[in-house]
Amino acid sequence: MRELRFVITPFCNYKCFFCHSESITDKIALYLSPSDYEFMAKVTKDQLGWSTCTLTGGEPLISPIFKEVCEKIKNLGIAITVVTNASLLARPTEMLKDIAQINVAVHTMSPDIYEQIIQVNYPLENVLSTIVDIRAKFPKLAIHLNYTVIKGLNDSSVDFERFIKFAKKIKAKAKFIDLSTIDNTLRTEALEIVRQLEGLGFEVKGENPWQYFLSRKTEEVQVVKCPFNGKYEDLPVRDVFVEPNGVLYRSFGGYLAVNALNEIKSRNAIGLLQKINVLLDRGGS
Numbered sequence: 001m002r003e004l005r006f007v008i009t010p011f012c013n014y015k016c017f018f019c020h021s022e023s024i025t026d027k028i029a030l031y032l033s034p035s036d037y038e039f040m041a042k043v044t045k046d047q048l049g050w051s052t053c054t055l056t057g058g059e060p061l062i063s064p065i066f067k068e069v070c071e072k073i074k075n076l077g078i079a080i081t082v083v084t085n086a087s088l089l090a091r092p093t094e095m096l097k098d099i100a101q102i103n104v105a106v107h108t109m110s111p112d113i114y115e116q117i118i119q120v121n122y123p124l125e126n127v128l129s130t131i132v133d134i135r136a137k138f139p140k141l142a143i144h145l146n147y148t149v150i151k152g153l154n155d156s157s158v159d160f161e162r163f164i165k166f167a168k169k170i171k172a173k174a175k176f177i178d179l180s181t182i183d184n185t186l187r188t189e190a191l192e193i194v195r196q197l198e199g200l201g202f203e204v205k206g207e208n209p210w211q212y213f214l215s216r217k218t219e220e221v222q223v224v225k226c227p228f229n230g231k232y233e234d235l236p237v238r239d240v241f242v243e244p245n246g247v248l249y250r251s252f253g254g255y256l257a258v259n260a261l262n263e264i265k266s267r268n269a270i271g272l273l274q275k276i277n278v279l280l281d282r283g284g285s
Contacts, residue, residue: 002280004044005054005241005251006037008069012059014085015119016105018150018181030244034065036264038072040242043269044276045078052100054081054239061088061095070098083146086130087122093137101142103175104131108147108154109162116153128166135170143172148226149188150179157200164219174221180228190225197221209235210252227251237280250279 010028012019044050053073060066061084073080079100086104089095096102106127108114114124135143145167149155160176167174176197178190194204194212202214202221210232212223225232227239228251237253246261258278263271 001050001052002048003050003052003054003239004040005056005239006040006069007057007241007243008032008037008055008060008066009058009063009244011062012057012085013062013087013120014059014122016107016117017119018117018148018179018186028243028245031246031261032242032244032264034068034072036246037069037242038076039267039269040264040272041073041078042076043272045076047269047273048276051077052079052081054083054103056083059085059088067095067098074098081142085118086127086134089130089134092130092134096134096138096141099141101144102134103144103146105146105148106131106163107150109159109166110154113154113159117150131172132170135172143170144175145172146175146177148177148179149193151186151188153186155188155196157196160196160200164221167221168219174219175224176221177224178226178229180226189231190223193223197223210238240276240279248275248279253279 009030041053055066055069060082070080080098081101081103082099083103084105104127107117108124111124131143131145134141145163147163164174176193178193179187181187190212194214197214200216202216204212205215206213210225214221214223232252233254235252237250239251241249241251246259246264247257248260249255249257256279258275260272260275262268263275
């Protein structure tokens with residue numbers, strides 16, 4: 001199922017050295033309002049049957065319009081996923097009441113390595129405690145824990161095992177993501193991660209062009225290909241990203257972007273769909 005992925009802010013309180021900020025490399029204008037996001041979500045639901053969307057960034061919880069965007073989109077009957085580092089979730093009951101799924105960037109179970117990755121002073125212990133608190137308050141919420149694999153830093157089998165066990169303990173899904181970087185010395189391709197997990201006793205139970213699904217007895221993990229890795233440009237288009245300046249671009253399928261700000265602001269549903277279909281030219285709707 002395809003979806004819109006709203007990059008509601010390019011800003012973040014972390015400084016992860018590998019972060020692509022969903023491919024945004026420069027700070028950009030924040031032109032879109034909560035009603036603009038509501039309009040786009042409604043059009044793609046009504047016309048394309050897209051029943052989910054993702055709010056990402058940057059760190060989406062920094063955005064002053066985060067809660068209003070969530071309320072408007074949920075009222076359309078659309079399931080919302082939020083991608084976050086969880087450091088700003090001091091009041092999860094209030095912040096996550098409209099959310100169907102939360103994807104938390106963890107990346108390691110080692111406090112020292114975590115500090116090296118995020119490059120700010122925020123303890124891993126606090127993040128893990130917040131995740132446990134979220135599970136306690138939202139027993140039915142889908143929780144995915146993201147682990148971007150960086151060669152030579154957080155790619156040990158010991159760290160993998162600790163991460164998988166923590167995810168199982170809180171009934172979350174463990175997701176390993178390959179790194180998008182021009183520095184090949186840091187990159188571990190998705191298939192290499194799969195082979196490492198197989199060495200830990202996991203078996204591939206399924207796959208699609210963008211990810212692998214593995215299991216070991218009662219444990220399940222995913223290995224996800226990063227859409228901004230140039231090696232995957234020949235894969236089918238998956239989702240459509242929306243920058244806060246009204247630019248739309250696709251994940252996978254080779255980079256292609258279109259500016260839909262005029263269509264969004266004028267509530268031109270036909271024009272917006274035409275531009276989305278340009279991005280989906282390798283996969284239809």
